[in-house]
Amino acid sequence: MNVCSDTKASMARKTGSHADITGPAIRAAALRLFARSGYAAVSMRQIAAEVGVRAGALYLYTPDKQTLLFDLMHDHMTALLAAWEAVEKGTTPEAHLQAFVTFHIDFHIDRPDAVFLAYMELRNLTPENFAVVEGLRRQYENQLQSILALGQKTGAFEIDDVRVTTMALIAMLAGIHVWYRDEGRLSRDRIQTIYRELVRRTVSL
Amino acid sequence: MNVCSDTKASMARKTGSHADITGPAIRAAALRLFARSGYAAVSMRQIAAEVGVRAGALYLYTPDKQTLLFDLMHDHMTALLAAWEAVEKGTTPEAHLQAFVTFHIDFHIDRPDAVFLAYMELRNLTPENFAVVEGLRRQYENQLQSILALGQKTGAFEIDDVRVTTMALIAMLAGIHVWYRDEGRLSRDRIQTIYRELVRRTVSL
DNA sequence: TTTGTATCTGAACAAACGTTCATTTCAATC
């Protein structure tokens, strides 16, 4: 991670230096290709070709292919948690839950490739890397679970099993990426309205 | 498909003939390994080793690796549609929907590997094979969509967008495989009860 | 015991894989 972040400490980069361009370009290409064809099916040579560089050059920016995958997933999950942290959540459990749905759809619709990667390539991580990403994913689930648990305690929600309902709602929301298209029949606002209502119903009698 | 199905037409198989054993064994091993590690990450030699045979022997039972994957997915989807066809569905839209939920959970809990494969390896199919499997998947979705559409028309359900609700429910149900464990906290009956209620709520005001 | 056939092996194939590294390139600095 952060292969070329010493822009401040070292002498300033001059025009003509490509490191600040190539690094992100590699990550962007890897994200696209991994999401499209799967980690195991994409070769380092393909990623390099997409960037307009030879395979060997990739190793100036990542120690190996596995780390490249891990960084993409890790950064996505970290950004997801940070973005949710920054959201205005309202005061009541009802508002809190609605905010979660709205936020989730916004964040995920803007990053289809990263979303795809983050939950399709878990099994291609090494055990250590898997544990890290899985921990972040669990943290995100827990955000929703806490909302449901609080709402249940205060009587705002009527929930049988909080854990199962959490997983059911996460799955329902995550499923959007399967059919969503940018130029599709439904606008983002419309989708958010529909899902806010679907979610509201699952926690109400 | 059906590499060794001429049992009736040709001379009867005698004891000592292994074709009737090796064929299914290969498919079972491929299913397990593909589900666990992903199509691209599993080699023909690994599958062969699992069966207790050398890689070359696999080609007595499948023309190539791609067909092996396709057959597994195709057979799963076909079995799914056939099993749903045979279900007693009740008379009202409400009963119909409850039957769908119950059936779906039963069928999918019993076949975790095939379920995993059928919706994680779609992108590793050739375009032609993808079209076939995708068509079957669409047929299954349409079963649920028809239930919702009928219930909406008769006034039994209160649904905003039938298509979106269909996809949301499918995703919710499919998500069970992410967390379900055979010896987990919840029995199958309990899970079915919880999900029947969750689904009922999403189609009721 | 010999023949015939279904089943599987073992070696080989070209191609592709992730990764390394000595060498080249070239703009920025002195």
Place this chain on the structure above:
DNA sequence: GATTGAAATGAACGTTTGTTCAGATACAAA
């Protein structure tokens, strides 16, 4: 114009890949 150092090349490495096929093996029929 010479020097420097980051950036990228291109060839090479040892493996592994999917697939083929002539030959070995084992068993049923004769």
